Amino acid sequence: MPELLDAPAAWDLLRRLRTTDEALAAGMVPDGDGGLRWGRPATPEAQELAGRYLPLCLAGPEVAFAQLGQSLDGFIATRTGDADFVTGEEDRCHLHRLRALSDAVLVGAGTAVADDPRLTVRACAGDNPVRVVLDPRGRVPRSSGVFTDGAAPTLWVVGPDAAPADPGAGAEVLVLPGAAAFAPVRLLATLARRGLGRVLIEGGGVTVSRFLHEQALHRLYVTVAPVLLGDGIPGLRFPGTPVMREALRPPLRRALLGEDTLFEFALRPAGGPSGGPAD
Numbered sequence: 001m002p003e004l005l006d007a008p009a010a011w012d013l014l015r016r017l018r019t020t021d022e023a024l025a026a027g028m029v030p031d032g033d034g035g036l037r038w039g040r041p042a043t044p045e046a047q048e049l050a051g052r053y054l055p056l057c058l059a060g061p062e063v064a065f066a067q068l069g070q071s072l073d074g075f076i077a078t079r080t081g082d083a084d085f086v087t088g089e090e091d092r093c094h095l096h097r098l099r100a101l102s103d104a105v106l107v108g109a110g111t112a113v114a115d116d117p118r119l120t121v122r123a124c125a126g127d128n129p130v131r132v133v134l135d136p137r138g139r140v141p142r143s144s145g146v147f148t149d150g151a152a153p154t155l156w157v158v159g160p161d162a163a164p165a166d167p168g169a170g171a172e173v174l175v176l177p178g179a180a181a182f183a184p185v186r187l188l189a190t191l192a193r194r195g196l197g198r199v200l201i202e203g204g205g206v207t208v209s210r211f212l213h214e215q216a217l218h219r220l221y222v223t224v225a226p227v228l229l230g231d232g233i234p235g236l237r238f239p240g241t242p243v244m245r246e247a248l249r250p251p252l253r254r255a256l257l258g259e260d261t262l263f264e265f266a267l268r269p270a271g272g273p274s275g276g277p278a279d
């Protein structure tokens, strides 16, 4: 009898897969539904991991995916900026898996200032992605962990008037010529030229909304926690439609993560055209 594949072993195989041939060589077989599943005896958790993450693993060398964890009433932090923690432990594992499947994890200046995040992979096995901080005005303190802890390479993306003289250990400064170079599609192209094609846009709301509105995202993961904040830092905000029938309704998958619900939106196939504001 072949050994039962458990979730940690399945994740260890999955996180390295980038092509269908590699998946087949790792023992996956067609699931009859257009996808792949483990062909050998596997725990339900191992099969679930394959179902949830294999499409992202196989999305190709250039794919942009974003995540947000929000309250039921649409906030990603309280009004003071506290986001510890909006969603539960299973969503934290999910977030760390997304990091492990990316070449770069990108945050806006607001998140870097409010959270001083580490942006490393700790809740699952995996390599740390390059950390990218979008900071056109150079307002993120240079004492921030991403610039000083040396845990992973960091790219500090600033505007022409904001270049810091001494960025600190472990941070490379990329000075962009002006606002147009910060447009999400151009930013992704700049990162791809540096070998960072698979990009997780981790937050916050302003940054993810901008990437969504400019059609720069292939996938969007929103985890909704059963908590009501009343007010706070908003999640997705973009110019809406006047009538419901024109609202954005991308193809969707749903999963339960403990008490939270994960919504995974397939916005466009990776490798397809992207860019330009949403209609």
Ligand SMILES: NC(=O)c1ccc[n+]([C@@H]2O[C@H](COP(=O)([O-])OP(=O)(O)OC[C@H]3O[C@@H](n4cnc5c(N)ncnc54)[C@H](OP(=O)(O)O)[C@@H]3O)[C@@H](O)[C@H]2O)c1
Binding pocket: 067, 068, 069, 070, 076, 077, 080, 081, 082, 083, 086, 107, 108, 109, 110, 111, 112, 114, 115, 134, 135, 136, 137, 138, 139, 182, 183, 184, 202, 203, 204, 205, 206, 207, 208, 210, 233
């Ligand atoms: N629950 C979650 O999943 C989650 C995830 C991440 C963060 N958070 C929380 O979210 C809050 C911060 O979110 P936020 O929406 O206020 O801010 P944010 O998205 O983190 O940062 C927004 C800022 O980043 C810069 N920026 C981002 N994209 C840019 C672009 N394409 N071009 C130019 N500049 C760009 C701009 O800086 P300038 O203003 O300097 O121009 C912009 O105002 C924090 O409280 C954090 O705790 C929650």
